Amino acid sequence: MSKNKTSGYKGTYGQKKKEGEGRSSVRYKCSMINSILDVLRQRPGWVEIKEDGEWDFNWCDVGWLRENFDHSYMEEHVRICHFRNHYELTRKNLMVKNLKRYRKTLDREVGRLEGAKCDFFPCTFELPSEYHLFVEEFKRSPGSIWIMKPVARSQGKGIFLFRKLKDIMEWKKDGTRSEDQRDEAPVESYVAQRYIENPYLIGGRKFDLRVYVLVTSYLPLKAWLYRDGFARFSNTRFSLSSIDDQYVHLTNVAVQKTAPDYDPEKGCKWQMQQLRRYLTAKHGSExxxxxxxxxxxxxxxxxxxxxxxxxxxxxxxxxxxxxxxLDQNLKPWLIEVNASPSLTASSQEDYEMKYRLLEDTLNVVDMEGRLTGKEKRVGGYDLMWNDGPVYREDVSLETLGTTYQIANTNLGCVNDRRKQLRQLLKPFPGHKRS
Incomplete structure (x- = not known):
């Protein structure tokens, strides 16, 4: 249960757990009106709390977190859906800053071969603060395309492509304001990122992948990978001749659904399993x-x-x-990480996938206390890191007399979550198998 720090409230949840009495209900708050609210409302034994009521579980937006986290006292059992400074990974400029620092640390402490394993994000600069560094890099490859993105916006808002420096002169001007001008509203930070000009195309269209990773702890790091996900396609055939056409270059559903010929029934998505089958048929399993x-x-x-x-x-x-x-060479590139990935469905198939994802997220978080903590799979989630790599118990690869362990990940593979959950979880009162 959560109360203001000054209230000194003490709940009984922890005592009941020790005595083996369990808990008859989980009280939750939710600031979203989409599939997560549906999942929470249909969760057996979970009760929705309005306004300032006491809660055990809070699926909040990052705005609520920013305003309330530091002023809340939380009992041992309470869970909330964001880390306090989640933006270190989910804000575009900070993500790149942390990745660059990590790569330099690996170069120095382990070696360049290890550092090279971080070569999966495009060349990126923060503007206006790194404008001069950006110009130096820009001049090394004249004519190449760059993409500008606001560091803290989403759904494709404020993004544009450019080939010429004059197209971003406003950021240089804003970054070199005089002292007496700096009391005005702060300049919005952007990142300038080298555009991937050779994306992998299917049917002549560009796409990117949305994949879900659940982190339940950073110390030690414990991370789960969901088997389902999807590819988001642009609605228009890819071409570099027109860099101003968002329907060609941005795969965000929020952008694509505004296209004149967008079909809401068909949408612009493939499930991850469909994409994996397509790629395997075309390029082979290896x-x-x-x-x-x-x-x-x-x-x-x-x-x-x-x-x-x-x-x-x-x-x-x-x-x-x-x-x-993905580029034409089947090299994956990290574009960004979202702290609040869209849970609003664009089709019935999309709704069902997100519903399963969120159900299994709650299963892993385990407010009901049904897990042992030693599980390597919960529903559609596979444990991929637990203070070190996690390997599959039933699969290994032998090459030239050496046995290689296989990572415990199954992205795009069969998601037989219902069968797995039946074997894993004992039903609790009122629970209907999904």
């Missing part, structure tokens, strides 16, 4: 296994890059939405 192993590397390295700066709190967990772009 190439696809390598690709998904490289994608796993992105998740782990990005989380390790912020492990020491994220303020770990036992009350917090985070469901990240990773955006990954």
């Amino acid at each position: 190439a696809v296994e390598t690709l998904f192993k490289d994608i796993d590397n992105i998740f782990i390295r990005s989380l390790l890059s912020v492990q020491k700066v994220i303020i770990n709190d036992k009350h917090c967990f985070e469901l990240y939405g990773y955006d990954i772009l």
Whole structure:
């Protein structure tokens, strides 16, 4: 239960757990009106709390977190869906800053071969503060395309592509304001990022991947990868001849659904399993296994890059939405990480996938206390890191007399979550198997 720090409230939840009495209900708050609210309302034994009522679980937006986290006292059992400074990974400029620092640390302490494993994000600069560094890099490859993104906005807002420096002169001017002008409203920070000009195309269209990673602790780091996800396609065939057409270059659903010929029934998404089958048929299983192993590397390295700066709190967990772009060479690139990935469905299939994802997120967070803490799989989630890499127990690869362990990840593979949950979880009163 959560109360203001000054209230001195003491709940009985922890005592009941010790006595083995369990808890008849979980009181939750939710500031979202989409699929997460549906999941919470249909969770057996969970009760919705309005306004200032006492709660055990809070699915809040980052605005609520910013305004209330430091003023709340939380009992041992309470859970909230964000880490306090989640933005170290989810704000575009800070993500790159932390990845660059982590790569330099690996170069220095382990070696350049290890540092090279962080070579999965495009060349990026923060503007206006790194404008001069950006210009130096820009001049090394004249004619190349760059993409400008506000560091703290989402859904494609404020993004544009450019080839000429004159197109961003306003940022240089704002970054060199005189002292007497700096009391005015602060300049919005952007990142200038080298645009991936050779994206992998399907049907002539660009796409990126949305993948879900759940972190339940940073100290030690404990991270889960969800088997389902999707590819988001642009609605228009790809071309570099027109860099001003957002329908060509931005795959965000918020952008694509405004296209004149957008079909809401069809949408612009493939489920991850469909994409994996397509790539396997075209390139073979070995190439696809390598690709998904490289994608796993992105998740782990990005989380390790912020492990020491994220303020770990036992009350917090985070469901990240990773955006990954593939190029023609089947190299994956990290575009950004979202702290509040969209939970609003764009189709019935999309709703069902997100509903399963959120149900399993609650299963892992385990407010009901049904897990042992030693599970390597819960529903559609596979434990991929637990203070070190997690490997599959039933799979290994032998090459030239050496046995290689296989990572415990199954992105885009069969998600037989219902069967797994039936084996894993004992039903609690009123629970209907999903």
